[in-house]
Amino acid sequence: MKLIVTGATGFVGSEVVRQALRNPFVTSVAVIARKAVPVPPNEDASKLKSFVLDDWTSDYPDSLIEHIKGADACIWSLAVTPSQSRSMDFAQVTTICHDYTINGIQNMIKAANKPFRFVYVSGVLTERDQSKVLPSLGEYRHLRGRTENCLLDIAKENSPNVQVTVTKPGAIDAPSVKETSDAMLKSLFNMFGYTPRVHVSELAAAMIDQCQNGITKDPLWSDELATIGKRVLKEEDYL
Template sequence: MKLIISGGSGYVATELIRQSLSLPQITSLVVLTRRPITAPDHANAGKLKQVLIEDYAKYPENIRKELSGANACIWTVAITPTKARSYDFEKVRHVCQTCALAGLQAVAESNPSRPLRFVYMSGSVAERDQTKQPGLWGADYLLMRVMPRILARSSCWLTDTSQGETETKILEFAEKHPGEVEAQIAKPGLITSYNTVVRSAASILLKGLGAVTSYVQSVSVEEISAAMLSQVVGGFEKDTLSNNELVEIGRKALSA
């Protein structure tokens, strides 16, 4: 199968690439990246094609040609909440929502295998009810992308129950293209690896809130990568995978 991974130099994308190159089911791997990447040591780099892209929202014909015939795409491009504070919100929306939707549409229009499987990596424990409005700084980001279901108070953040438009729009796109596109949302909590902890969109919020992260569910970067790859190769079990489901599926795939 032909797989596309976006955000090639990112933490999770790097592990996705490493595992993809070792999977015999994946015969072609196209990585969309803003800067060149290096194939992992001892990897089957012959099936890796990196495509440099200036803006993940724009897909000229030369890039669309590289996307043609894809069976699946895993989308990892985003701006995390802590970094989002350094940008104008429209820039954050552009990266986290506009680019994801443009990427989905571009792949779907590039003569993919049917159905195209699209995985969007979001954040943990999210609620898709846009009527539940958070009231402090970061509300626009949280509604646009992801909001963890944790009750807390802070001078910077208020988390309650809400969900990003992006997840909803991606699932709606698939609903409007039955038999052509299948979409799935992956919702990790803390993404860990050995002694390193990388906080996903939801878990970074906890730091801003001063919450105790020891109570937050976690998944290793190896597990979430294996889980998402298992889903695009074997088919989606459901349209949304929680942190615990990612752990279970990932561990099963890694032990196979």
């Protein structure tokens, strides 16, 4: 499987890359980023091919189309997180979260194998129903939901050649991560009566599994991702 990864310098994307490099089923990891992507420590980087892209809203250049040609799947973990979005101009957040993603999948479809599986990393707080009134972070949560809707429409229009699922983790755990101190996020998580959570290694394993073995459902919530991730991490000894 040739796997495209975006957001590879980030918290989620770097774990996806680390696991993909170890996964014998993954033959090639084609990263697209705005800067050079460091090789994860102690990993064999021979399968890792990076492309640095400056303009994410235009047709991909031929050299990038060549880079992603024959891809079987993409894990898109590039985005502005809710906390980051609050200090940014919303037009810029929209461009990065929505326009980059939709332009990305449309360009990838031109170069990818069929079926092409696209796993979009979103979050538990995003809202697909654009008419729903949201008390906090509404603009951002609707934006991310709108991107999910658009991706699912693209999958429908291109069915069965393009398959999409959206992962909706809540808090993502890792040894290096402390419980969020963001009061707004904490209060939003309180809506659920608990904080939905998944470990970053389970999340990455579950998403690679969806690419490898087929998309099982949309969306995938924290507990579902944790279940799939735990099964994969238990079954596979290369992790």
